[in-house]
Amino acid sequence: MDKECLECGMMNAIPVFDITNWNKNDRCLKCDAVLILQSDGSTHTCDIAHGNETVEEALEKLHQHLNTAINNYTRRLRLIVGGGLIKDEVQGLLHFYQQQHYIVSYSVDSRNPGVINVIIRQ
Ligand SMILES: [Zn+2]
Structure with a gap:
């Protein structure tokens, strides 16, 4: 590339x-x-939970968005995850990725609990 x-x-x-x-x-x-x-400082918003995705499909979409972000100059992903099982699973995976330093950090949006912000790079 x-x-x-x-x-x-x-x-x-x-x-x-x-x-x-x-x-x-x-x-x-x-x-x-x-x-x-x-980083170019950009934020990309992606919805991975409102197309009737299964948990598995949502995690696959998450993986694709993270790959796109790391291969570009994206600083932050704004992930729309809803409030159900998908959110729990996404948080579990992101917790692991943060521990491994694949991402910088993640947090549930302070104003919208159905959104998780992921910092890809500083
Ligand atoms: Zn150079």
Whole structure:
């Protein structure tokens, strides 16, 4: 995958990563910035619970959104999870991902308990 360095504009070829398997070894050839940690400050909102998804389907969607985010420059995911079993399972998985440092952190939105905010990178 070609990734443009946000620091200097150099195009770099780096692998497509999975959220559970990325590393900080890929640096910009020109300015040495760590490409995977670069962020454009953006937030992406995605609903993974209101299309009659099963828990399994919702977790698969979560995985896809996390992969898209880590391979782009997304800073934050705003996950609409509703209030049921999907929310519980998503929180359990994100807790594990945070412990593993795959993501920075996550929290239930202070104003909407059906939303979980995930910080992908600083
Ligand atoms: Zn660079």
